[in-house]
Amino acid sequence: MALATVRSAPGPRASRPPSAKGPTQQSLKSAQTRARLIDATIRCIVKYGYADTTTPQVAAEAGLSRGAMLHHFENGVALIKAAIVELHEKRLRAFRRAAEGDDHEPAAMVKTYWRQLQKPAFIAFHELALAARTNADLARILHPLQVEFREKFNQQAVQLFPEWQSDPERFAIAMSFSQTMMEGMAIGMLTGAMNEAMVEPMLRQMELQIIALKDEVMKAQPS
Structure with a gap:
């Protein structure tokens, strides 16, 4: 099932943006994880094509659990x-x-x-x-x-x-x-x-x- 048609259950909300004081260690880690997931999505699309790319495949490609993925992206x-x-x-x-x-x-x-x-x-x-x-x-x-x-x-x-x-x-x-x-x-x-x-x-x-x-x-x- 293609990503845009996956109706995943909403995961926990991502952490709020950092304050004006600058990015925290947690926010930097969150940004890095999001980047890993986005890069994994692109790699999966190249490997399998859009129609055969799913959220579990993306999580596996990024080396993360599906729950961890849903923390950053609530659905496909x-x-x-x-x-x-x-x-x-x-x-x-x-x-x-x-x-x-x-x-x-x-x-x-x-x-x-x-x-x-x-x-x-x-x-x-x-x-x-x-x-x-x-x-x-x-x-x-x-x-x-x-x-x-x-x-x-x-x-x-x-x-x-x-x-x-x-x-x-x-x-x-x-x-x-x-x-x-x-x-x-x-x-x-x-x-x-x-x-x-x-x-x-x-x-x-x-x-x-x-x-x-x-x-x-x-x-x-x-x-």
């Missing part, structure tokens, strides 16, 4: 929501890493983001996105978080690439084109629909398209 819905939030944060961090450096050279950025898409976090997110197409419970969790992610991604993009902001339309095209193309390629590699020999030529073609768009933006700026 809360756990899967926390996992999706973490996957989104991983994607945002990957985007920031790809944009590091002052020159924003397209080839380096493309290769950095492509490497991130080969990691388990992308596989887990793809599993969830596909499962949400036919799982209404999961869709109700995923879709609002997707909207929130797009807003954060766009805000971050504007901050990271000020040199493009004189032409927001071309910038939106460049961002959407590169993200959609690379993530589509990564899905193609996962499903066997794409020949690995085509990866480098496709990435190079994408770099050339981004360079062309950027050149148009730079030419349009007043001297």
Whole structure:
């Protein structure tokens, strides 16, 4: 039974947030345990797929009892929501890493983001996105978080690439084109629909398209 449809009995409430004096040892331990459970959820989704991931599997993967898990996440819905939030944060961090450096050279950025898409976090997110197409419970969790992610991604993009902001339309095209193309390629590699020999030529073609768009933006700026 998938996580979002598990109706676990509520466990004890997690401890209250630490006071303004700073985190206590107990709150730090609680945060570490929550992180273990979220990471275990992601690993289980990668190993078994969303439909075959259950809360007992997640507890076992994290090396915890089911009761200990319920102390931090009262049911599968809360756990899967926390996992999706973490996957989104991983994607945002990957985007920031790809944009590091002052020159924003397209080839380096493309290769950095492509490497991130080969990691388990992308596989887990793809599993969830596909499962949400036919799982209404999961869709109700995923879709609002997707909207929130797009807003954060766009805000971050504007901050990271000020040199493009004189032409927001071309910038939106460049961002959407590169993200959609690379993530589509990564899905193609996962499903066997794409020949690995085509990866480098496709990435190079994408770099050339981004360079062309950027050149148009730079030419349009007043001297």
